[in-house]
Amino acid sequence: DIVMTQGALPNPVPSGESASITCQSSKSLLHSNGKTYLNWYLQRPGQSPQLLIYWMSTRASGVSDRFSGSGSGTDFTLKISSVEAEDVGVYHCQQFLEYPRTFGAGTKLELK
Amino acid sequence: EVQLVESGGGLVQPGRSMKLSCAASGFTFSYYGMAWVRQAPTKGLEWVATISYDGTSTYYRDSVKGRFTISRDNAKSTLFLQMNSLRSEDTATYYCTRDWGNNYFDYWGQGVMVTVSS
Numbered sequence: 443d444i445v446m447t448q449g450a451l452p453n454p455v456p457s458g459e460s461a462s463i464t465c466q467s468s469k470s471l472l473h474s475n476g477k478t479y480l481n482w483y484l485q486r487p488g489q490s491p492q493l494l495i496y497w498m499s500t501r502a503s504g505v506s507d508r509f510s511g512s513g514s515g516t517d518f519t520l521k522i523s524s525v526e527a528e529d530v531g532v533y534h535c536q537q538f539l540e541y542p543r544t545f546g547a548g549t550k551l552e553l554k
Numbered sequence: 555e556v557q558l559v560e561s562g563g564g565l566v567q568p569g570r571s572m573k574l575s576c577a578a579s580g581f582t583f584s585y586y587g588m589a590w591v592r593q594a595p596t597k598g599l600e601w602v603a604t605i606s607y608d609g610t611s612t613y614y615r616d617s618v619k620g621r622f623t624i625s626r627d628n629a630k631s632t633l634f635l636q637m638n639s640l641r642s643e644d645t646a647t648y649y650c651t652r653d654w655g656n657n658y659f660d661y662w663g664q665g666v667m668v669t670v671s672s
Contacts, residue, residue, distance in 0.1 A: 481658045483599075490649055490662040491591075491599065502660065534599050538658055542615045543589075543601035 444469045444537050448546035454554035455525050463520045463549045465535035470515030471498075479538040482511055482520045485548075486531040494533075495520065527553055556580040558650045558663035565669045566640055576633040576650030576663055583631035584608070587653035590624060590635050592646035593665075600646070603635065604653055617643075640670045 449464035471479045482495040493502040495511035498518060508523045522529055532548040562574040576588070590602040603624040604613045612624050623636040633650055647667050651659035 477657075479657070483659075485599075490664055491659075492662065493658055493660050496658040502658075536599070536658075538656065541604075541613045543604070545599040545601070548598045 443542055444471075444540065444544050446535055446537060446544050446546035448533075448535055448549045451549055451551055453550065454552040456554045457526065458524050461522045461525050461529075461551060463522075463533050463535075463551075465513075465518045465520070465546050467516050467518070467537055469539070471537050471539045472515040473539060478513070478515065480511075480513065480518050481536045481538060482509075483534045483536065484529075484531050485534065486528075489531075491534060496538075522551075525551070525553060529553070556652070556661045558652065558661055560648065560650050560663045560666035563648065563666035563668045565671065567672050568641060568670055570640055571636070571638045572640060572668060573637070574635040574648055574650075574666060574668070576635075578631045578633065578650075578652075581652070583626075584628040587656065588624075588626060588633045589651045589653050589659060590633075591649045591651055591659065591662075592644075592668075593649070594643075594646040597646075602648070605633070637668070640668075642670050644668065645670045 445468040447466045455461045478498040480498045483491040485491040499511040510521045534548050535546040557579045559577045566572045589604040605624045621639045625634045647665040649665045650663040652661040654660045
């Protein structure tokens with residue numbers, strides 16, 4: 443199975459500051475079709491997860507441009523510029539390259 | 555508006571069975587693969603099973619293979635998860651999700667809680 447390892451945030455993050463969340467996969471998620479099958483989800487307190495970023499760097503519909511995804515085949519970063527109250531929650535990375543689909547353990551963002 | 559509404563959860567004894575349902579609306583259900591993802595209390599997300607748009611292909615995580623069955627009724631736009639021989643470690647909130655072309659889960663239900671305990 444592909445293991446997804448997420449980094450922690452130095453919480454709490456001051457409002458208006460930027461925050462970067464890292465995720466590492468145990469296998470390259472770069473497919474021969476050129477797409478990197480790494481997704482990011484945000485789960486706000488008490489809510490279901492919502493898709494933020496897919497194919498490593500493509501924002502989902504309706505997602506603020508304060509969110510950006512980048513990386514290589516195995517190392518990925520979700521950057522949130524100018525953190526706001528609505529960004530509070532747990533961020534999950536996930537690989538969609540192969541079965542079983544696997545998630546990272548989640549990274550919690552708290553606001554100062 | 556896409557909606558996924560799970561039902562069928564609750565308290566069940568170890569070794570017993572339970573069937574979850576997910577009613578889909580707001581999109582052409584038969585065009586999309588669907589999946590179940592669970593989250594144990596205070597834990598991360600865990601993929602459980604996926605079914606193809608036409609039901610001919612199914613995929614399971616190892617820990618539920620042979621115990622859980624994912625299925626669908628395209629005429630009724632409903633997804634199912636039959637869970638047999640339940641264990642305490644199956645205790646979790648179960649989410650129904652839409653699989654967009656084997657790329658990502660783009661819509662999620664509100665989740666249904668399953669508690670396995672005597």
